[in-house]
Amino acid sequence: MFKNQRVLIPLGGDSIKVINAVCGAGKSFTAKSMIKRFQTENKYQFIIVAKTVSLCQQWHDELSLINKNVVFYHSGNTVSPVFTFQNEFKNNTTINAIFIMTEACFELLLATNSIPKKNKKVIHDEFMKPYDIISLDCPQSHELITQGISVTEYEEGTYRLSSKNNSLLEKYQNSNDAAYNVFKPLATAILQSHNFKCDVNKKDWDAYVSNVQKGKEKLEIFVFKNDTMYHGFNDFFLLGALFETTLIKQVFSDTTFHDITYGFIFQKPTKTHDGSKIQVCYLFNNYSRTFIETKTTSGNRVWDELVKEINITFDNKVLVYINNHKRNERINSGFNENFIIESPNVIGINSYKYIKTSVYLASTNPTNIAVSYFAKKGITREQIEKSVSRYNMYQALMRDASRDQQNQDIVVWVVPTESDAIWIHNLLVDAPPIEKLEINIKTDRRIKFDDPEIARKVTDIQNKERKRWKKLEPKPDTFMFTENVFNTGKQEVNISQDDFIAGWIEHTAQGETHVINAQFNKQRTKKIDFDKLTRENHQYSNGLFLDIDNDGLKDDEMTTYQDVINALPEGTKLAFRNTMTCGNFHVFIPTKQKLSYEAYKVVQRVIISKIGCDPATQKATQKIHFDKGQVGSYVHEGSYLDVDIIYRTNEAREIIYKQIIQEEKRDDDVENMAKKTNYESAKKSCDKFNSISDKEKHNAIYGLVKDLRHKAHMTENEIEMFCSQNCPYFFGSSERLKKLRNIK
Structure with missing residues (x-):
């Protein structure tokens, strides 16, 4: 099954031996054969490192059949296994012993020098990540970040974390209390600065610290591992697929990686699979977060229709991967009993070999925070996407x-988008052509309005707006600033949208500066008075702003740059600028047309619905904060958005239709209120008339009729009827009612 690796390359040192072969090629089988052979030499102990507890359990069950000295321990938290293995390494001197642990446990043991490396061989199942991202929530971390951690700005916009109070950090590191589990890796990383580097965005940290007791922020800390802590073992074997897509080589610069795949896999391995029995399908042409299951998905029409259609499409057992797979109350009530719901992070598990249809509905986009941070390290979005998001998809x-x-039947893989399908199809040989899954999600259906008269009004509004676009076409693009930021001496600046983007991306504002991308009626405003830049004075907007708010969301729930890009027609130009609040950002979309206040709102709402987020801004007159200091930016090149592509969609028509209904209801409410006010005014006049003597009434009839006619807006018939009902004693006779009719 394998050749003598001593002949192949030297042992130990700073080298890691990589067995790089596609899933199912025999990597785990090779590792077990390796263990069997070395056990006959009675020299070595083995450490098996796996990503998840379930994969550790799988290794334990299989190795226990060939070795009675297998040590595996899991209590549901990070603390107990570490303490258990620390004692095992001190006390267990059994030759051929096998220790099985998770990657997190292994790294904590390495960092604290708790693993004697002599005569130990490591088999690391799946590639390690050269970095981790630790998320903190404010209320629980107050003591740790304010009393235990110091920060130093080591490069522009980035803090490096160090210890302020070793004793406090050691309390977090060594506590057996499960409540400290989330902080244990961070405390360990800061204390073991020779093994880890902890970095954080400066703006995010400052915002987090200022809000730490309020519980309104969350923080992403990037922990980079020093590859030297993996050195010094008798042997270190790394098992995985698609090694060429990982970030390990780029980040672990002090380590030599030896690809020994051909020496260990008996049958010559390939970098592709036999795809003749695999049919790859996709759901959408472009990525849309609207179908991703998150905590904000409740009531999401696209998600609900997608689940319904998948239920109808497949009648066999289906494995579905969803971000929040543990939230079974709603998810399992959506899918029928044929579906098995699983996490996208399942790696290496062999228990689903009988499943012939897999549907991947988890996110394949990296977060904005990760993209911005790793860009400084020369790592692109595409690299992160391939090495993390799509690699997880492939493994799942x-x-x-x-x-x-042994399977001879067609296996169906369903992935989110066409680009995902193309990527994974390239890993297959002789696979059938990619297909778009024909599911009937009625997001683009022609809407049948209940009221044809309102439907005609919708069309009239759309046509009127299009005529307006042509009329405004020669008008200049105008931007209004609370302060002069373009050195023109004016706060109202006529510049192209491209020039605005260039300044917005690069400029560092001084003070509390805001911008509105619109032209207002100068005769009404007379001067740049932001209190008068209102809807009534608004003339047109050039471009669209989105204010994306990710506060309180988990990484896989956050709206990303890519979500916005994919929600718009392909090739649309966009500019992104991060805000001072962690995870939030502004988007500027240059447009070919100049929009009215009403059209701006409609187009913006359609885009927002496609993104699947809850923005903080939906008004054409909203002031957008020009954040102080450079906080990160990105321009997605392309052409100006042709708004008519969005404005003519069913979604836009439906929004306009609902607006008309709301306005008519509001008019009805106003009319009813007016009628109520009129009645109260008329009743008051009659009560006053009834309180005077009959003699005075004869002279007061003229005043009563005047009040009912002009204040209560009554007709002659309404006056006659109202008086006979409310002043029956005086107007009981026909002669007096006749007198009412004769009063002009």
């Missing part, structure tokens, strides 16, 4: 019957 899909060599 390979859990089904596609890895079973």
